[in-house]
Amino acid sequence: MFAIENLRMTFVAPGNVVVNAVDGISLGIGTGKLITLLGPSGCGKTTTLRCLAGLERPESGKIVIADQTVCDTENGLFVPPSDRGIGMVFQSYAIWPHMTVFENVAFPLRVARDRKYSANEIKERVLRSLDMVRMSGYETRPATQLSGGQQQRLAFARGLVREPQILLLDEPLSNLDAKLREQMRVELKQLQTRLGITTVYVTHDQSEALALSDEIAVFNFGKIIQRGTPQEIYRQPKSQFVADFIGSANFIKGRVKDVQVADHTTLVETGHGLFRCIFGQAVTAGQDVLVSARPEDLMLSDKPPGDGFNAFTGKISHRVFLGEVVDYLVDAGDGEVRIRSKPEAEFQIGQVVHIGVSPQKCVALPS
Numbered sequence: 442m443f444a445i446e447n448l449r450m451t452f453v454a455p456g457n458v459v460v461n462a463v464d465g466i467s468l469g470i471g472t473g474k475l476i477t478l479l480g481p482s483g484c485g486k487t488t489t490l491r492c493l494a495g496l497e498r499p500e501s502g503k504i505v506i507a508d509q510t511v512c513d514t515e516n517g518l519f520v521p522p523s524d525r526g527i528g529m530v531f532q533s534y535a536i537w538p539h540m541t542v543f544e545n546v547a548f549p550l551r552v553a554r555d556r557k558y559s560a561n562e563i564k565e566r567v568l569r570s571l572d573m574v575r576m577s578g579y580e581t582r583p584a585t586q587l588s589g590g591q592q593q594r595l596a597f598a599r600g601l602v603r604e605p606q607i608l609l610l611d612e613p614l615s616n617l618d619a620k621l622r623e624q625m626r627v628e629l630k631q632l633q634t635r636l637g638i639t640t641v642y643v644t645h646d647q648s649e650a651l652a653l654s655d656e657i658a659v660f661n662f663g664k665i666i667q668r669g670t671p672q673e674i675y676r677q678p679k680s681q682f683v684a685d686f687i688g689s690a691n692f693i694k695g696r697v698k699d700v701q702v703a704d705h706t707t708l709v710e711t712g713h714g715l716f717r718c719i720f721g722q723a724v725t726a727g728q729d730v731l732v733s734a735r736p737e738d739l740m741l742s743d744k745p746p747g748d749g750f751n752a753f754t755g756k757i758s759h760r761v762f763l764g765e766v767v768d769y770l771v772d773a774g775d776g777e778v779r780i781r782s783k784p785e786a787e788f789q790i791g792q793v794v795h796i797g798v799s800p801q802k803c804v805a806l807p808s
């Protein structure tokens with residue numbers, strides 16, 4: 442549905458500091474899919490989105506939206522935002538306080554430069570958009586008299602009113618409190634799937650990315666570090682940065698003993714003993730690595746785990762009851778590990794425990 446090729450954008454900040462905001466990014470996704478640009482603050486997510494929208498002129502690169510080249514710096518081609526068939530919703534929803542709900546949604550139609558909409562068509566489209574976001578009946582309400590969630594839905598309705606080919610969303614839920622954010626996340630996903638609209642979603646919230654995306658592109662310093670489905674990114678991170686940014690992970694220092702190409706595993710010598718691991722990026726014997734293991738994948742028991750598990754022992758040093766789960770810190774000789782357990786079996790501080798983890802849940806990463 443869209444393709445970005447080798448996009449570059451630099452800014453010159455005060456003091457002549459050159460910032461490589463977007464540093465050679467290539468990206469694309471099929472029709473009806475939702476891709477998330479995920480990464481820490483300042484990594485170039487918004488700049489990429491603004492280039493896609495035509496709000497920023499990239500230094501170099503090519504952008505194609507639905508078979509139409511909208512930007513190609515090689516030959517100076519640049520299509521303005523209004524002619525790109527995109528809808529946008531930003532973090533600050535930019536709702537006009539002096540307008541009613543109806544007028545807010547109608548605005549993009551009234552200012553459209555590429556075509557004129559009749560009064561009837563405007564009414565029809567506004568009502569349809571409001572219906573999509575379950576805001577029918579609010580047409581005459583001043584926009585200021587809406588709750589946070591309603592304002593957010595209004596912003597979506599406005600983003601959709603021109604029936605865009607692509608919806609660009611820049612941290613659209615970040616102004617909402619945690620509970621509402623989770624609720625709107627579900628609503629947004631339902632709306633996006635129902636409309637089958639191709640969506641680019643920007644966030645630095647990893648759980649939002651995991652919950653919403655068909656694909657995630659992890660950004661850092663203006664580059665895409667890893668791209669894949671939420672499962673791939675979570676289960677097979679290729680670097681410590683990705684493992685750490687998405688969820689939380691224990692990193693256990695080790696050295697590769699041997700690599701079994703046949704089943705794609707490696708044996709790693711660690712301070713907790715020998716670990717069999719999978720790897721996302723090729724490793725070689727003798728290489729220093731970090732074994733990444735998620736707290737929820739480590740199993741606590743008062744007995745040693747069965748064959749086939751990586752196993753070690755430790756002593757519970759800290760315990761936090763969180764209702765549905767219990768978090769433990771376990772002193773395992775060569776450093777502490779974090780373990781997240783179901784509360785069925787409880788372990789006490791000072792108790793000596795056995796820890797087991799499946800090789801499939803241990804990823805050897807270049808250190």
Ligand SMILES: Nc1ncnc2c1ncn2[C@@H]1O[C@H](COP(=O)(O)OP(=O)(O)OP(=O)(O)O)[C@@H](O)[C@H]1O
Nearest residue numbers: 452453454460462481482483484485486487488645
């Ligand atoms: N107009 C500008 N002038 C100078 N520097 C800019 C400008 N816009 C962005 N930058 C810089 O470019 C880099 C990327 O910015 P961008 O807004 O794309 O980050 P982001 O990933 O969206 O971050 P956040 O999660 O904080 O929104 C940052 O270092 C930022 O300071």
Ligand SMILES: [Mg+2]
Nearest residue numbers: 486487488611
């Ligand atoms: Mg941003």
